[in-house]
Amino acid sequence: MMEQELSPVDRRTRIIETSTELFLEKGFAGTSMSAIAKACGITKASLYxxxxGKDAxxxxxxxxxxxxALDAIEGVAGDAELTPKQKLSDAVKILYDITxxxxxxxxxxxxxxxxxxxxxxARSFHSEYIEPERALLWKIVEEGIASGDFKPVDQNQFAHLTFGPMVMLSLAREMFATFEDLDEHFPVDELRDGHIGVLLQMLGSASD
Amino acid sequence: MMEQELSPVDRRTRIIETSTELFLEKGFAGTSMSAIAKACGITKASLYxxxxGKDAxxxxxxxxxxxxALDAIEGVAGDAELTPKQKLSDAVKILYDITxxxxxxxxxxxxxxxxxxxxxxARSFHSEYIEPERALLWKIVEEGIASGDFKPVDQNQFAHLTFGPMVMLSLAREMFATFEDLDEHFPVDELRDGHIGVLLQMLGSASD
DNA sequence: GTCTATATCCTGATAGAC
DNA sequence: GTCTATCAGGATATAGAC
Known part of the structure; x- marks a missing residue:
C-alpha cells in the first residue's frame, strides 16, 4: 500500500504529535524548530x-x-450501569492511563x-484540563455520597490524595525514563490497584 | 557595615544559589550563562x-x-523522645517543607x-536523594510496626501514598506559580494536615 | 578572579522561487 | 506547501590583559 496523502488537518496533527515527543524528551527551550522540522521530514520554512511560531x-x-482525555472519564462518570464504587475504580484506572x-x-x-x-x-491547562478532570471525579464521589455508598469526604483533600500519587508516578517515570529497571522501581498497575483500595477505604467502601 | 569579602567556597555557593533560582524559573535550556552571570553581578568569563561549563x-x-534536607528528616527519625506516631507526623511535615x-x-x-x-x-538524584529519603521514612514506619503502634503496610504502596500528594503539590505550585490565588487553590498547611490524618488512619493509628 | 573582546555555532524567523 | 538561501541575534565557550 502506498503512502497516503494527508489532509491539511492530519498533517497538522502529525506535526503536533511528532513535536510533542521531542518536547517531552528535551523540554521546550531544549527543542529547536530545526529539530522538529527534521523529525517531521520537512524544512523549517514549511514548518513555519x-x-x-514555536510558541504557537x-x-x-x-x-x-x-x-x-476528558471524554474517556466522562464515559465512566455517565455510565448508568455502574455502581459508584465501580465508577470510581474505573475512573481512577483511566486517570492513571491518562496521567x-x-x-x-x-x-x-x-x-x-x-x-x-x-x-x-498554565492558565488554560488548569481551567481546560485540570479543573474539568477534578470536577468529573468529584461528580462520581458526590453521587456515591448521595446514594449512601460513600461516606462524606472533603473535596480538596480527596483530590489531593487521588491525583497526587498518579501525578508523582508520571513525573518519576519521566525523571527516571532512562532507567532499565523503571518498571521495577515504579510499577504502574501494582501501585494503581493499591491506591484504589486505599481510596475506597477512605470512602468507607473498602471490602466487598 | 561594609560588604564582606567572600571566601572562594562561599562565592561558589552564592553562584549556585543564584543560578538555581533562575533554573527553577526558566528551566535548564531556557537559562543562559549570560543571564546567570548578570544575576550574579559578574561577567560570563568569571562565571566560567x-x-x-553550564552542565557542571x-x-x-x-x-x-x-x-x-536529609539531615532534617534524620533528626526526627533518630529522636528517642518521640512516639512513632509523632515521628511520622513530624517527618511528613518536614518532607512537605522540603518538597x-x-x-x-x-x-x-x-x-x-x-x-x-x-x-x-537523574541517577544521582535518585540514589543520593530519593532513595535515602524513602529509607528514612520507612525506618520510622518499621519501628512503629515493630512496637505495635502501626499495623503492617506495604513499603512501596506507603511511599506512593506519602510522597505522591506532596510531590504533586510542589509541581502544581510550580506550574501555577503565576496565579494570584495560588494558596487558595493549593493550600499547603491544610492539605498537609489532612494528608497526615489519612496516613495515620492507614497505619491504624488514626484518632487519639 | 575579574575583565574586554572575540570565535564559532545555532537559534527563531523570513523572503521569494517553484 | 515545500523548497533554498539568508538574516540578525543570542548561545556556549575561550584568549589574554590586568
Missing part, C-alpha cells in the same frame, strides 16, 4: 507555514488531546518549565 | 572560571542541598527536563 506550536501541543501514559498527562513538567514565560498556557 | 554548574545546583518549599524539592521538573540529556543527573 503550518504554525505561526507548543500551545497546540499542550492543548491537543484535552477533549479525548502516566498519555502525552497530555506527561506534559506537567513542561508546563512547569514555561509557567513564568507563558502564564496563559 | 568557577564552573567548567547545573549538576552542582542539583546536588547542592541534598544533605541539609514544596526548598530548592531541592522543587527541582523535580528540572530533572525531568534533562533526564534524557544527562541520565547521570
Amino acid at each position: 507555514h503550518h504554525f505561526d 506550536l507548543f500551545i497546540a501541543c499542550v492543548t491537543h488531546g484535552y477533549t479525548a 502516566v501514559e498519555s502525552n497530555v498527562g506527561r506534559m506537567s513538567p513542561l508546563i512547569a518549565e514555561v509557567s513564568r514565560t507563558f502564564p496563559n498556557v | 572560571h568557577h564552573f567548567d 554548574l547545573f549538576i552542582a545546583c542539583v546536588t547542592h542541598g541534598y544533605t541539609a 514544596v518549599e526548598s530548592n531541592v524539592g522543587r527541582m523535580s521538573p528540572l530533572i525531568a527536563e534533562v533526564s534524557r540529556t544527562f541520565p547521570n543527573v
Whole structure:
C-alpha cells in the first residue's frame, strides 16, 4: 500500500504529535524548530507555514488531546450501569492511563518549565484540563455520597490524595525514563490497584 | 557595615544559589550563562572560571542541598523522645517543607527536563536523594510496626501514598506559580494536615 | 578572579522561487 | 506547501590583559 496523502488537518496533527515527543524528551527551550522540522521530514520554512511560531506550536501541543482525555472519564462518570464504587475504580484506572501514559498527562513538567514565560498556557491547562478532570471525579464521589455508598469526604483533600500519587508516578517515570529497571522501581498497575483500595477505604467502601 | 569579602567556597555557593533560582524559573535550556552571570553581578568569563561549563554548574545546583534536607528528616527519625506516631507526623511535615518549599524539592521538573540529556543527573538524584529519603521514612514506619503502634503496610504502596500528594503539590505550585490565588487553590498547611490524618488512619493509628 | 573582546555555532524567523 | 538561501541575534565557550 502506498503512502497516503494527508489532509491539511492530519498533517497538522502529525506535526503536533511528532513535536510533542521531542518536547517531552528535551523540554521546550531544549527543542529547536530545526529539530522538529527534521523529525517531521520537512524544512523549517514549511514548518513555519503550518504554525505561526514555536510558541504557537507548543500551545497546540499542550492543548491537543484535552477533549479525548476528558471524554474517556466522562464515559465512566455517565455510565448508568455502574455502581459508584465501580465508577470510581474505573475512573481512577483511566486517570492513571491518562496521567502516566498519555502525552497530555506527561506534559506537567513542561508546563512547569514555561509557567513564568507563558502564564496563559498554565492558565488554560488548569481551567481546560485540570479543573474539568477534578470536577468529573468529584461528580462520581458526590453521587456515591448521595446514594449512601460513600461516606462524606472533603473535596480538596480527596483530590489531593487521588491525583497526587498518579501525578508523582508520571513525573518519576519521566525523571527516571532512562532507567532499565523503571518498571521495577515504579510499577504502574501494582501501585494503581493499591491506591484504589486505599481510596475506597477512605470512602468507607473498602471490602466487598 | 561594609560588604564582606567572600571566601572562594562561599562565592561558589552564592553562584549556585543564584543560578538555581533562575533554573527553577526558566528551566535548564531556557537559562543562559549570560543571564546567570548578570544575576550574579559578574561577567560570563568569571562565571566560567568557577564552573567548567553550564552542565557542571547545573549538576552542582542539583546536588547542592541534598544533605541539609536529609539531615532534617534524620533528626526526627533518630529522636528517642518521640512516639512513632509523632515521628511520622513530624517527618511528613518536614518532607512537605522540603518538597514544596526548598530548592531541592522543587527541582523535580528540572530533572525531568534533562533526564534524557544527562541520565547521570537523574541517577544521582535518585540514589543520593530519593532513595535515602524513602529509607528514612520507612525506618520510622518499621519501628512503629515493630512496637505495635502501626499495623503492617506495604513499603512501596506507603511511599506512593506519602510522597505522591506532596510531590504533586510542589509541581502544581510550580506550574501555577503565576496565579494570584495560588494558596487558595493549593493550600499547603491544610492539605498537609489532612494528608497526615489519612496516613495515620492507614497505619491504624488514626484518632487519639 | 575579574575583565574586554572575540570565535564559532545555532537559534527563531523570513523572503521569494517553484 | 515545500523548497533554498539568508538574516540578525543570542548561545556556549575561550584568549589574554590586568
